[in-house]
Amino acid sequence: MPKSYCLPLALAAALLASAQPAATPNVPQNLRCEYLTNPEAVDAIPPRLSWQPVSATRGAVQSAYSILVSRDPAAVAGDTWDSGKVATSQFVNVPYAGKPLESGKTYYWKVRTWDNAGHESGWSAVARFGIGLLNKSDWKGQWIAGGNALRKEFSVAGKVVSAKIYVAAAGYYELRINGHKVGNHVLDPSYTPFAKRILYNAYDVTRAVNSGGNAVALLLGEGWFFDRVALVQLNIELEGGKKIEIVSDASWQAGRSPITSDSIYNGESYDARLEQPGWDQAGFTGEGWKAAAVKPAPTQALSAQAMPPIRALMEMTPKRMTSPKPGMFVYDLGQNFSGWVRLRASGPRGTVVKVRHAELLYEDGTLNVENLRGARATDTYTLKGEGEEVFEPHFTYHGFRYVEVTGYPGTPAMDSVQGRVVHSDVKPIGGFSSSKELLNQIQHLVQWGITSNLESVPTDCNQRDERMGWMADAHLYSEAAMYNFDMAAFYTNWLRSIRDEQDADGGVPDTTPRARFAHGAADPSWGAAYPLILWYAYQQYGDRRLLEQHFDGIRKWSDFLWSKSTGGTTDFVKYGDWVPVDFTPGPLTSTVYSYAAADVAAKAAHVLGKSADEQALRQRCTEIKDGFNKRFFNAAEGYFGNGSQGSQVLPLAYGLADDKNRGRAQSYLWNQIVYHNNSHLTTGILATKHLLPLLSRNGNLDLAYDIATKTDFPSWGYMIQNGATTLWELWQKREGPSMNSHNHAMFGSIGGWFMTDLAGIQLVEGGEGYEKVVIRPGVTRELKWAAGNFETLRGKVLSSWRRTDDGLRLEVMVPFGSTARIFVPKLGLHDVSVSEGGKPLWQDKKSAGAVEGVTAVSENDDDVVVDAGSGHYTFHLKGL
Numbered sequence: 001m002p003k004s005y006c007l008p009l010a011l012a013a014a015l016l017a018s019a020q021p022a023a024t025p026n027v028p029q030n031l032r033c034e035y036l037t038n039p040e041a042v043d044a045i046p047p048r049l050s051w052q053p054v055s056a057t058r059g060a061v062q063s064a065y066s067i068l069v070s071r072d073p074a075a076v077a078g079d080t081w082d083s084g085k086v087a088t089s090q091f092v093n094v095p096y097a098g099k100p101l102e103s104g105k106t107y108y109w110k111v112r113t114w115d116n117a118g119h120e121s122g123w124s125a126v127a128r129f130g131i132g133l134l135n136k137s138d139w140k141g142q143w144i145a146g147g148n149a150l151r152k153e154f155s156v157a158g159k160v161v162s163a164k165i166y167v168a169a170a171g172y173y174e175l176r177i178n179g180h181k182v183g184n185h186v187l188d189p190s191y192t193p194f195a196k197r198i199l200y201n202a203y204d205v206t207r208a209v210n211s212g213g214n215a216v217a218l219l220l221g222e223g224w225f226f227d228r229v230a231l232v233q234l235n236i237e238l239e240g241g242k243k244i245e246i247v248s249d250a251s252w253q254a255g256r257s258p259i260t261s262d263s264i265y266n267g268e269s270y271d272a273r274l275e276q277p278g279w280d281q282a283g284f285t286g287e288g289w290k291a292a293a294v295k296p297a298p299t300q301a302l303s304a305q306a307m308p309p310i311r312a313l314m315e316m317t318p319k320r321m322t323s324p325k326p327g328m329f330v331y332d333l334g335q336n337f338s339g340w341v342r343l344r345a346s347g348p349r350g351t352v353v354k355v356r357h358a359e360l361l362y363e364d365g366t367l368n369v370e371n372l373r374g375a376r377a378t379d380t381y382t383l384k385g386e387g388e389e390v391f392e393p394h395f396t397y398h399g400f401r402y403v404e405v406t407g408y409p410g411t412p413a414m415d416s417v418q419g420r421v422v423h424s425d426v427k428p429i430g431g432f433s434s435s436k437e438l439l440n441q442i443q444h445l446v447q448w449g450i451t452s453n454l455e456s457v458p459t460d461c462n463q464r465d466e467r468m469g470w471m472a473d474a475h476l477y478s479e480a481a482m483y484n485f486d487m488a489a490f491y492t493n494w495l496r497s498i499r500d501e502q503d504a505d506g507g508v509p510d511t512t513p514r515a516r517f518a519h520g521a522a523d524p525s526w527g528a529a530y531p532l533i534l535w536y537a538y539q540q541y542g543d544r545r546l547l548e549q550h551f552d553g554i555r556k557w558s559d560f561l562w563s564k565s566t567g568g569t570t571d572f573v574k575y576g577d578w579v580p581v582d583f584t585p586g587p588l589t590s591t592v593y594s595y596a597a598a599d600v601a602a603k604a605a606h607v608l609g610k611s612a613d614e615q616a617l618r619q620r621c622t623e624i625k626d627g628f629n630k631r632f633f634n635a636a637e638g639y640f641g642n643g644s645q646g647s648q649v650l651p652l653a654y655g656l657a658d659d660k661n662r663g664r665a666q667s668y669l670w671n672q673i674v675y676h677n678n679s680h681l682t683t684g685i686l687a688t689k690h691l692l693p694l695l696s697r698n699g700n701l702d703l704a705y706d707i708a709t710k711t712d713f714p715s716w717g718y719m720i721q722n723g724a725t726t727l728w729e730l731w732q733k734r735e736g737p738s739m740n741s742h743n744h745a746m747f748g749s750i751g752g753w754f755m756t757d758l759a760g761i762q763l764v765e766g767g768e769g770y771e772k773v774v775i776r777p778g779v780t781r782e783l784k785w786a787a788g789n790f791e792t793l794r795g796k797v798l799s800s801w802r803r804t805d806d807g808l809r810l811e812v813m814v815p816f817g818s819t820a821r822i823f824v825p826k827l828g829l830h831d832v833s834v835s836e837g838g839k840p841l842w843q844d845k846k847s848a849g850a851v852e853g854v855t856a857v858s859e860n861d862d863d864v865v866v867d868a869g870s871g872h873y874t875f876h877l878k879g880l
């Protein structure tokens with residue numbers, strides 16, 4: 001299998017185990033501010049600090065912390081904040097509570113903790129956070145434009161003590177100082193609703209700015225703004241305290257870069273003959289530059305880009321090269337991904353090399369670009385003719401597996417082309433694997449599908465003339481994303497963009513940012529991204545502030561849907577259960593998601609103590625549920641809607657089925673799947689997310705497994721049998737000019753089921769942020785073992801089970817300070833006993849001895865149930 005996003009489980013566990021200290025609590029690890037490690041700029045005031053206490057003792061709990069914050073990196077003396085010893089178990093998102101933090105300043109901090117036995121840790125390593133430019137008046141410059149290159153020379157008389165630069169732009173920029181690119185981001189800044197909010201990046205450039213002559217320069221790309229403007233604020237402090245500000249204004253020079261055209265969909269053209277050596281350095285005297293034009297601000301607000309930037313993260317080496325026609329060379333990179341290629345060539349000046357990108361090939365080995373629709377996906381490079389030249393585009397990206405090179409001087413070598421994987425740099429935090437290779441292959445598709453579609457917003461696809469933040473696609477794969485990648489800061493920003501886009505009547509768009517595909521208010525199943533991702537993020541990260549910030553927004557969205565409803569149900573529908581095999585009526589899906597919106601808002605009201613809202617929203621839920629059952633349940637036949645699988649799955653999964661209808665709809669669904677579809681699903685994107693968890697939690701895990709492991713149409717396995725390396729948009733195999741992307745992440749929702757129902761790591765309501773975990777291994781069918789793990793904000797959670805000759809081995813890791821209820825399945829065995837780490841725990845239906853960290857054990861018909869505190873456990877169940 002090609003490159004993977006996660007460490008093998010056993011290795012990850014071993015690394016973690018060896019990182020555990022031997023005795024007393026060790027120093028806190030993983031210090032973060034607003035979910036980010038040492039961010040250069042945050043503007044959430046007060047920023048919140050998180051760390052992970054470490055202890056080798058099971059059941060350890062933090063009893064207190066002490067934080068010191070200072071402006072001085074060398075001596076973090078607590079002159080800005082000395083929290084003192086604060087008695088609390090909280091170590092995630094602790095709000096800063098010291099002296100007022102100053103705009104544009106950097107702060108250093110460290111923390112120590114005490115555990116429940118009173119042991120004190122050492123001080124952590126020092127971490128830092130920068131405060132962004134909080135006030136409009138901190139930005140002294142003007143928005144400037146003119147051409148696609150901007151430059152400014154300045155000189156510094158004195159020794160530079162600190163230099164920090166803030167850059168905002170719409171669409172993309174690349175920043176250069178004194179001949180070098182600053183930082184390693186690409187395609188900055190992240191895509192937001194520009195008119196409402198543009199993000200700025202901050203970089204510490206203390207070492208890049210010289211005493212004497214300097215130049216600061218920008219390349220600009222049209223990005224999603226389809227124009228080019230930028231705003232720059234460079235703050236320099238010299239020895240002796242003197243301050244210099246270099247800001248964008250009419251004194252900057254504007255000109256043309258060698259980039260002759262750039263477009264996300266169409267690609268980039270670069271003419272190396274137009275390079276002007278030294279243009280980004282001091283003392284440049286080149287021609288063709290004029291004064292930059294001052295432009296009105298394109299936005300109402302600036303905010304710090306407090307989320308992972310896009311980066312070029314991996315190299316993809318071509319697997320093979322063919323030449324289907326003279327002068328045409330086609331490379332197979334072996335994997336569909338987002339990014340571009342690095343091209344190497346040497347040849348005569350003026351040679352134009354063209355690189356086209358595609359997901360598919362025709363049988364004759366040439367590129368099939370039909371499904372890219374209007375996206376030309378072509379980069380061209382014109383050689384300057386000076387030895388080996390290396391080119392990577394700056395302001396485009398492509399979704400592809402194959403590239404075609406034409407116009408190459410001579411015959412390219414295998415390494416003339418190298419793939420560069422480009423996406424938001426969300427940290428890989430986990431993974432799933434099992435004894436069933438097909439499931440591992442699906443997991444591969446899920447991870448690559450998701451990362452291919454994280455380009456600062458969650459996109460639908462990565463290749464054709466679309467790549468929008470389609471809201472349904474986003475909520476459908478968001479839980480799978482959160483189990484595999486650290487999504488906290490990414491979704492924090494995107495939720496804010498949804499709120500930015502919300503209309504006065506409460507409507508949200510089908511895509512965020514609202515773009516050319518989003519007219520009017522969203523389909524209820526698309527707009528559901530607002531309440532649902534908010535709620536998933538709250539569950540995963542326990543972030544109450546998110547609920548506070550978005551409660552009004554999701555309440556307004558629910559009100560909007562209610563205004564479109566009569567008798568509890570709504571006919572407001574645009575897409576419904578999209579791309580299904582069997583159609584489900586749109587009013588049914590829309591009413592389900594109207595219920596989901598009211599339900600999430602009611603739950604959020606409960607958490608926030610807004611009891612009047614909670615009551616009103618609960619009442620709304622009741623009315624929707626009543627109306628739904630009246631309108632959509634066919635009492636004669638015993639099914640919802642038109643009897644499709646989707647018509648049953650959605651109301652059952654969202655809790656809309658009346659007690660008297662639930663059982664009948666469930667059996668109807670089972671019959672449909674088993675007798676009418678030979679254990680295949682026929683659902684579209686919405687119901688597919690819920691089908692497998694629904695079956696698994698209602699006693700039909702084996703059927704869920706059967707569906708998941710099919711290899712004929714329609715199934716994930718069918719995609720794999722047909723060569724998929726990422727998830728398709730359709731269950732059907734299609735390769736023509738119609739809508740059939742081969743890299744859509746929405747069916748990646750199955751990645752959530754792997755974690756929750758096969759590895760069996762589940763959240764408990766009220767235990768948000770994995771303070772309370774349920775481990776319920778999904779032992780089924782031929783599966784010999786399965787394992788899932790991911791890094792929560794509290795530390796790693798792991799569930800890894802394996803059948804043994806006489807029972808089951810179950811390895812569990814419970815995050816620091818958390819508790820777990822662990823269901824050790826009896827597998828139908830009698831007279832079961834359970835040991836932990838070789839020590840007897842349970843025998844003859846009673847406790848067989850005390851085990852460190854275990855607080856209670858009991859037995860029911862199916863499981864031995866163990867309650868335990870944090871730590872690493874290995875259980876063995878045996879029976880007859």
Ligand code: BGC
Nearest residue numbers: 460461466470472473575578
């Ligand atoms: C997108 C989908 C999206 C849909 C809306 C398509 O063009 O690619 O994934 O959700 O439109 O129905």
